[in-house]
Amino acid sequence: MSLLTTSVVKAFSVLSIFVWLFSCHTSENKYEQITGQAQGTTFKIIYSTPEKVDVSNSIDSLFEAIDQSMSLWVEESLISQVNSSSDSIPVDSHFINVFLKSQELFHQSKGAFDPTVGPLLSAWGLARKKDLPLPTETKIDSLKELIGLNQFQLKGNILYKSNTKAEIDFNAIAQGYTVDVIAEYLESLNATDYLIEVGGELRSKGHNATGNSWKVGIEKPIFNSGAETNELQTIVNLDNSALATSGSYRKFVELDGKKYSHTIDPKTGKPVDHQMLSVSVIAATAMEADGYATMFMVLGEEKAIDFARKKGLLIQCISEEKGELRVSYSPGFEEIMAE
Incomplete structure (x- = not known):
C-alpha cells in the first residue's frame, strides 16, 4: 500500500486487520471460498457465480502477473527494471493503471501521496530495525532530491525518468489494485456476490450468505508492534464498495520515549507530526481507497476530513488526544456503521 512477497510488510503505513463478521454458513451454500498467501500477506475470497467455478488457478496467475509488474522483490519485475535503469522502459497495463492513479493522487494531494518516497522510508526504517541514529538533516535533504513523482513521465507505454537515481514503490496502492483486478475477473464470470480481501484491502458486491450486507470490522488502533489483532473499533456494512485502512500504530520508531510514525511526509522528509493513528476509507475501488488512506495519513485528521x-x-x-482515542467521521460514514 511494502509489497508482493511473503517477507514484506506494508511500507507506507500498516493496514488495520479486518475481521470477516459474516461469511458462508447456510445449509444450501452457493458460495465458494479460497484462501492463501500472496504479496507478503494473506488473502481470502468468498464468491458466488451462476455456475460453481474453481478460480484458484486463475487467481494465482493474477497474483503472479502483478508481481512480475510491480514487485520490488522480484529481481526481473518491471518496477525493478525501472528503478535500476537510467533509460526509458516499456511497461505493461498493470503498471500503467497504477502509475496513472498514483499520478492523479500525487497532484490532488499536492505531493502528499508520493510513491517515490522509498529512500526516506528506508532511512527511517533502518534506524528502527538496526537501532541506528535517526537520519540527520543533511541526509534527509540529500534524499529529498530523489523524491517526486514528477520525475517520471509516461508516454504511451514508455516510462521516462528525468532523475536516473529516482525510484518508484507502488506499495501504497498496488495491493488495492490487486483486489480490483480480482473483482474484475469475478465480474467476467458473472459473479453475483463476493467479498475479496488481500492484506486488509477489501471490495464487495451483493450480499453474504444470510442475504444481508457484507459486514467487516475495523481494528482499534492500539500501539502494537506484533501480529496480534486488537479489538474492534467499528463494524461497517460494505455495500458494493471498497474499504482500506492505513495506520501508524504498528510500525514506529521509539527513541527517548517519543514515537516516530512510519508515515513519512514527502515534503519534510520526516515522519508526520500529528495525532491521527489510523484512517479508514470507503471508495468505489480498492485502489482508490488504498491510495486515499495513505494520502490521509500524511495530511492528518483535519485536512483528511475536509478533503x-x-x-x-x-x-x-x-x-490520540491526551492518551484517549478520538473518532471522527466524514459526512455519511456513520450511516453505514452496523448497529
Missing part, C-alpha cells in the same frame, strides 16, 4: 467532504468520500479517522 473527504469535498470529494464525497466516506472516511473514519482515529486520533
Whole structure:
C-alpha cells in the first residue's frame, strides 16, 4: 500500500486487520471460498457465480502477473527494471493503471501521496530495525532530491525518468489494485456476490450468505508492534464498495520515549507530526481507497476530513488526544456503521 512477497510488510503505513463478521454458513451454500498467501500477506475470497467455478488457478496467475509488474522483490519485475535503469522502459497495463492513479493522487494531494518516497522510508526504517541514529538533516535533504513523482513521465507505454537515481514503490496502492483486478475477473464470470480481501484491502458486491450486507470490522488502533489483532473499533456494512485502512500504530520508531510514525511526509522528509493513528476509507475501488488512506495519513485528521467532504468520500479517522482515542467521521460514514 511494502509489497508482493511473503517477507514484506506494508511500507507506507500498516493496514488495520479486518475481521470477516459474516461469511458462508447456510445449509444450501452457493458460495465458494479460497484462501492463501500472496504479496507478503494473506488473502481470502468468498464468491458466488451462476455456475460453481474453481478460480484458484486463475487467481494465482493474477497474483503472479502483478508481481512480475510491480514487485520490488522480484529481481526481473518491471518496477525493478525501472528503478535500476537510467533509460526509458516499456511497461505493461498493470503498471500503467497504477502509475496513472498514483499520478492523479500525487497532484490532488499536492505531493502528499508520493510513491517515490522509498529512500526516506528506508532511512527511517533502518534506524528502527538496526537501532541506528535517526537520519540527520543533511541526509534527509540529500534524499529529498530523489523524491517526486514528477520525475517520471509516461508516454504511451514508455516510462521516462528525468532523475536516473529516482525510484518508484507502488506499495501504497498496488495491493488495492490487486483486489480490483480480482473483482474484475469475478465480474467476467458473472459473479453475483463476493467479498475479496488481500492484506486488509477489501471490495464487495451483493450480499453474504444470510442475504444481508457484507459486514467487516475495523481494528482499534492500539500501539502494537506484533501480529496480534486488537479489538474492534467499528463494524461497517460494505455495500458494493471498497474499504482500506492505513495506520501508524504498528510500525514506529521509539527513541527517548517519543514515537516516530512510519508515515513519512514527502515534503519534510520526516515522519508526520500529528495525532491521527489510523484512517479508514470507503471508495468505489480498492485502489482508490488504498491510495486515499495513505494520502490521509500524511495530511492528518483535519485536512483528511475536509478533503473527504469535498470529494464525497466516506472516511473514519482515529486520533490520540491526551492518551484517549478520538473518532471522527466524514459526512455519511456513520450511516453505514452496523448497529
